[in-house]
Amino acid sequence: MFFYLFMTKLVCTLGTSPGGIFETYKNLRGGNYEVDKTIANATPIEINEVYVIRTSDKAVEFAWKLVKAIFACCREKGDEVTIADIPIPIQDITSPNDFKKFKNAILPKISVGDYVDFTGGRKAMSVAAALSAREVGAHVVTTIIPQGEYSGISKIIEELKGKEDLVERAGNGDCESIRDTICKLISNEAKTIMLY
Amino acid sequence: MFFYLFMTKLVCTLGTSPGGIFETYKNLRGGNYEVDKTIANATPIEINEVYVIRTSDKAVEFAWKLVKAIFACCREKGDEVTIADIPIPIQDITSPNDFKKFKNAILPKISVGDYVDFTGGRKAMSVAAALSAREVGAHVVTTIIPQGEYSGISKIIEELKGKEDLVERAGNGDCESIRDTICKLISNEAKTIMLY
Numbered sequence: 001m002f003f004y005l006f007m008t009k010l011v012c013t014l015g016t017s018p019g020g021i022f023e024t025y026k027n028l029r030g031g032n033y034e035v036d037k038t039i040a041n042a043t044p045i046e047i048n049e050v051y052v053i054r055t056s057d058k059a060v061e062f063a064w065k066l067v068k069a070i071f072a073c074c075r076e077k078g079d080e081v082t083i084a085d086i087p088i089p090i091q092d093i094t095s096p097n098d099f100k101k102f103k104n105a106i107l108p109k110i111s112v113g114d115y116v117d118f119t120g121g122r123k124a125m126s127v128a129a130a131l132s133a134r135e136v137g138a139h140v141v142t143t144i145i146p147q148g149e150y151s152g153i154s155k156i157i158e159e160l161k162g163k164e165d166l167v168e169r170a171g172n173g174d175c176e177s178i179r180d181t182i183c184k185l186i187s188n189e190a191k192t193i194m195l196y
Numbered sequence: 197m198f199f200y201l202f203m204t205k206l207v208c209t210l211g212t213s214p215g216g217i218f219e220t221y222k223n224l225r226g227g228n229y230e231v232d233k234t235i236a237n238a239t240p241i242e243i244n245e246v247y248v249i250r251t252s253d254k255a256v257e258f259a260w261k262l263v264k265a266i267f268a269c270c271r272e273k274g275d276e277v278t279i280a281d282i283p284i285p286i287q288d289i290t291s292p293n294d295f296k297k298f299k300n301a302i303l304p305k306i307s308v309g310d311y312v313d314f315t316g317g318r319k320a321m322s323v324a325a326a327l328s329a330r331e332v333g334a335h336v337v338t339t340i341i342p343q344g345e346y347s348g349i350s351k352i353i354e355e356l357k358g359k360e361d362l363v364e365r366a367g368n369g370d371c372e373s374i375r376d377t378i379c380k381l382i383s384n385e386a387k388t389i390m391l392y
Contacts, residue, residue, distance in 0.1 A: 036292045096232045099391050126319045127326040144290055195295050
């Protein structure tokens with residue numbers, strides 16, 4: 001018997017807000033996204049791996065912990081997905097060299113047919129991610145979170161900053177005490193669009 | 197006698213804040229930017245034309261009026277530059293079709309050797325601009341405005357919203373009554389980086 005395993009990867013940039021990554025994952029998985037017919041059909045995509053590319057800034061580090069907790073506590077039963085943290089040793093992109101470092105960290109992680117989500121992080125990161133995606137023939141996606149929902153989510157992030165140990169435990173699957181709050185970080189109105 | 201005229205264009209995306217465009221122009225013109233030696237030397241670049249690509253959102257329209265006023269009232273004497281408004285009939289990029297419209301509006305405006313600045317506007321606009329630039333072999337630049345300065349500038353924009361007629365007149369060269377305020381919109385700490 002022969003099993004053909006095709007691993008599909010979602011590579012996301014992350015900023016100080018976790019918003020976008022889980023929503024993109026959920027929307028791709030559910031076939032709930034908008035795409036031009038010349039590029040693809042909006043069919044469900046089984047994502048097996050999520051790579052989170054981020055800087056080493058303190059606030060971004062915390063956002064990564066929140067993303068990890070969301071995936072651990074809020075994904076549907078039976079969803080098999082691994083999530084990997086890819087921190088880059090810069091604080092921000094403020095020079096051509098930072099940009100190069102960021103791009104060089106993303107490029108080897110993506111292959112043709114993967115999905116690259118540029119929703120999170122600074123504009124220069126989004127640009128680095130999208131250019132890298134196009135260089136290797138990966139898809140480019142982004143998720144739009146309505147401004148109204150965004151401010152509510154920001155408030156919850158502020159609250160959770162005082163509970164870093166609980167967030168960290170949630171990331172390791174110990175969700176009980178904090179699941180409701182963590183899962184409120186997910187936007188219900190988020191819209192995912194596929195551009196390539 | 198034969199004069200060879202080489203027109204160099206700066207094509208910029210614009211969002212709700214005018215910040216970035218004039219700074220990029222000034223920094224390129226002054227040779228005051230950071231670039232990897234493998235791409236170029238940081239020599240002064242004489243920009244003859246500035247194209248501003250923007251959506252038709254109300255707040256973005258006002259930002260355009262501010263950019264026009266800044267160029268009319270704050271540029272150095274002798275700087276010959278024309279500035280063109282390129283409004284695209286969308287409010288925002290919220291679908292693959294919006295993205296395509298935005299990108300199709302930029303592409304025919306840029307040529308090899310031009311400079312594309314993705315500092316202003318939403319991330320999807322920045323991505324559209326950067327991808328377009330790479331497709332035609334244009335340079336890609338962005339200007340970083342320190343967060344501290346940014347909030348001061350936002351306050352001045354709020355003030356100026358009540359003086360739209362004065363701003364409009366300033367854009368047509370009638371600067372006297374409002375020049376000081378208009379020119380305070382320019383960041384002094386802005387840093388321009390060239391990525392391609």
